[in-house]
Amino acid sequence: MTRVAAPKILLVLALALAAVYLFPLYWMYATSLKGASEIFANPPTFWPRDPDFSIFPATWERRTMDTFLWNSLVIATGVTTLTVLLGTGCAYVLARYRNPWIDIGLFAILMLQVLPASVMITPLYVGFNQLGLLDYPRTAVIIAAAGKSIPFYIVLVRATFMSVPSELEEAALVDGNSRWGAIFFIVLPLARNGILVLAILTFMQAFGEYIYSKSIITTQSLQPASVGLSGFLGPNSTDWNGIMAYAAMYVTPIILVFVILQRRIVSGLTSGALK
Amino acid sequence: MRRILSSITDGKGFDLIMVGVTMLFLFALAGVPLVYNVVMSFQQVDMFNLNTFSRPFAGFENYVAIVSQPEFWLVIRNTAIFVFGSIAGQFIFGFALAIFFMLSFPFASTIRGLFLVSWVMPGLVVGALWGWILAGDFGVLNAILRGLGIIDGTMFWKSDPNLSIWAVTIANIWLGLAFNMMLLSVGLAGIPRDLYEAAELDGANGWQRFTTITLPMMRSTIGAVLALGLIYTLQQFDLFPAITEGGPANSSNVAQYWAWQWSFQLFDFAKGATVSMMMVIFVLIASIVYVRSTRHEVRG
Numbered sequence: 001m002t003r004v005a006a007p008k009i010l011l012v013l014a015l016a017l018a019a020v021y022l023f024p025l026y027w028m029y030a031t032s033l034k035g036a037s038e039i040f041a042n043p044p045t046f047w048p049r050d051p052d053f054s055i056f057p058a059t060w061e062r063r064t065m066d067t068f069l070w071n072s073l074v075i076a077t078g079v080t081t082l083t084v085l086l087g088t089g090c091a092y093v094l095a096r097y098r099n100p101w102i103d104i105g106l107f108a109i110l111m112l113q114v115l116p117a118s119v120m121i122t123p124l125y126v127g128f129n130q131l132g133l134l135d136y137p138r139t140a141v142i143i144a145a146a147g148k149s150i151p152f153y154i155v156l157v158r159a160t161f162m163s164v165p166s167e168l169e170e171a172a173l174v175d176g177n178s179r180w181g182a183i184f185f186i187v188l189p190l191a192r193n194g195i196l197v198l199a200i201l202t203f204m205q206a207f208g209e210y211i212y213s214k215s216i217i218t219t220q221s222l223q224p225a226s227v228g229l230s231g232f233l234g235p236n237s238t239d240w241n242g243i244m245a246y247a248a249m250y251v252t253p254i255i256l257v258f259v260i261l262q263r264r265i266v267s268g269l270t271s272g273a274l275k
Numbered sequence: 276m277r278r279i280l281s282s283i284t285d286g287k288g289f290d291l292i293m294v295g296v297t298m299l300f301l302f303a304l305a306g307v308p309l310v311y312n313v314v315m316s317f318q319q320v321d322m323f324n325l326n327t328f329s330r331p332f333a334g335f336e337n338y339v340a341i342v343s344q345p346e347f348w349l350v351i352r353n354t355a356i357f358v359f360g361s362i363a364g365q366f367i368f369g370f371a372l373a374i375f376f377m378l379s380f381p382f383a384s385t386i387r388g389l390f391l392v393s394w395v396m397p398g399l400v401v402g403a404l405w406g407w408i409l410a411g412d413f414g415v416l417n418a419i420l421r422g423l424g425i426i427d428g429t430m431f432w433k434s435d436p437n438l439s440i441w442a443v444t445i446a447n448i449w450l451g452l453a454f455n456m457m458l459l460s461v462g463l464a465g466i467p468r469d470l471y472e473a474a475e476l477d478g479a480n481g482w483q484r485f486t487t488i489t490l491p492m493m494r495s496t497i498g499a500v501l502a503l504g505l506i507y508t509l510q511q512f513d514l515f516p517a518i519t520e521g522g523p524a525n526s527s528n529v530a531q532y533w534a535w536q537w538s539f540q541l542f543d544f545a546k547g548a549t550v551s552m553m554m555v556i557f558v559l560i561a562s563i564v565y566v567r568s569t570r571h572e573v574r575g
Contacts, residue, residue: 010380017372018386024404024449025392027415031407043418086300089293097290105294107566112305114562116510118531119551122538123308123315130326147304150297179289201395208397210513215539226399226513233403233517240407247400258395262388265395270461 032244039240059245067221068228071138072207075224078142079149079206084199087153092187094154095161113151117211125215137217144212149202156268160194161187197268200261204254225250315548322542337549346525353440354529357447362504364448369455377463387460390453398450402517405446409433409518436526439519443527446514451507455500462496463489495568502565509558530554
């Protein structure tokens with residue numbers, strides 16, 4: 001499909017497409033900097049007339065964002081830890097063997113990946129309630145969300161392990177290493193990048209988790225930032241510059257991490273098929 | 276004893292433990308709840324027997340009650356619009372962009388990668404952004420459409436019952452487009468270049484090359500992307516509470532949000548379980564298509 005088209009024109013076109021696509025992000029930042037009357041200007045101003053940065057500390061204070069973001073951080077850290085601990089070993093074994101049992105296991109994992117959280121939340125809530133887990137709402141959310149992210153993690157980390165030649169591991173075993181030694185000193189270092197990227201993706205997803213937290217955590221001081229945002233968001237919202245300032249402070253760290261690691265995240269997601 | 280111990284550190288036992296622990300965890304958090312969901316959908320569940328296992332058996336009462344709800348067909352219709360609208364939009368725009376970014380120009384893969392930022396953002400934030408963009412009187416989308424002369428008046432995306440489901444669908448297309456594009460790009464990158472060169476020598480034009488090489492070679496990728504689209508669209512929940520809350524008058528309510536409302540706003544967990552069981556059937560059909568079309572890559 002390579003044509004003799006002028007690359008520069010294509011580059012400009014690509015940048016224009018990206019600008020259109022990423023306009024919602026620009027609009028978030030632009031709106032957050034507008035004053036209370038300017039957001040309702042008709043037609044809207046595409047560049048804030050009088051950027052006002054004081055909205056960020058004000059919203060942070062008013063919406064108790066430190067508590068919300070701390071809870072998001074706790075939940076995301078918990079989910080990521082649990083996912084990496086439980087998922088890595090399983091992905092490794094599933095990558096090393098080829099037999100019908102492994103196929104059944106893989107099939108089961110793929111099926112688990114497709115169950116919507118909105119389906120699982122009803123039985124999980126009732127079950128957690130019976131087990132008394134609802135007294136520890138953040139832990140309950142961590143366990144539930146890890147159950148959702150582990151299948152996704154296993155499928156992609158397994159692809160990373162498959163790219164590590166098993167001959168290297170066999171050589172280590174011949175040299176007198178134990179299985180643990182071979183895994184820790186040979187396989188894991190070689191698969192490090194893939195595992196890291198998937199762990200970061202798991203973290204980002206858990207950082208934005210909403211439905212489990214909304215349903216399980218009823219104490220406001222334990223809720224994550226997504227539930228905090230939903231508290232003043234709805235069909236009749238009017239405080240748009242405040243909402244956008246909140247949203248901006250919530251996603252900017254995620255966007256920064258994504259932009260810095262973009263290349264690795266994309267190749268981790270597509271298992272190296274796309275450079 | 277010694278043999279078992281050494282099997283754990285060095286042999287088969289090691290592998291079994293690695294897989295077994297994780298599988299048990301997943302079974303407890305997905306397998307058991309799924310079965311429990313089926314059980315609950317045949318029970319009468321209320322706030323008083325929520326904590327016990329002995330609940331009155333209800334037979335198909337919950338299913339009959341759900342189907343005879345006045346909004347049942349409206350929710351089905353909305354779910355269909357949301358699912359097919361999202362998949363069509365994500366796939367068509369995603370495919371077009373994927374083909375565009377296969378052309379060779381500087382920074383092509385970097386710019387393509389930037390698109391994926393929509394996919395890593397929290398769903399609720401995406402909902403907030405689009406809720407503001409789609410606002411009726413002050414929304415920027417209406418201003419842009421008016422400026423381009425496409426509409427004269429004001430489109431009340433979120434409060435007009437005829438438009439509200441489309442408002443959420445537009446947001447979801449934006450959210451999932453980049454992921455579609457990325458998967459389709461992988462498929463496109465796997466087509467050997469010389470096929471196109473040979474076709475070009477034979478005098479095939481761009482459209483012919485697309486229909487006779489690209490589409491047939493992409494068949495399994497397209498199958499996987501469409502099935503994944505169905506799966507992810509049925510998983511999409513966050514946009515609904517953020518943009519319309521299913522309203523006005525259920526005109527933008529879909530099965531996944533309806534199920535949640537039954538359980539967590541009306542506290543009728545049995546009905547919530549019933550609606551979600553109906554959804555699971557669709558999800559299972561989609562996942563069979565998905566597993567069949569990815570079997571190749573997964574077993575690789």
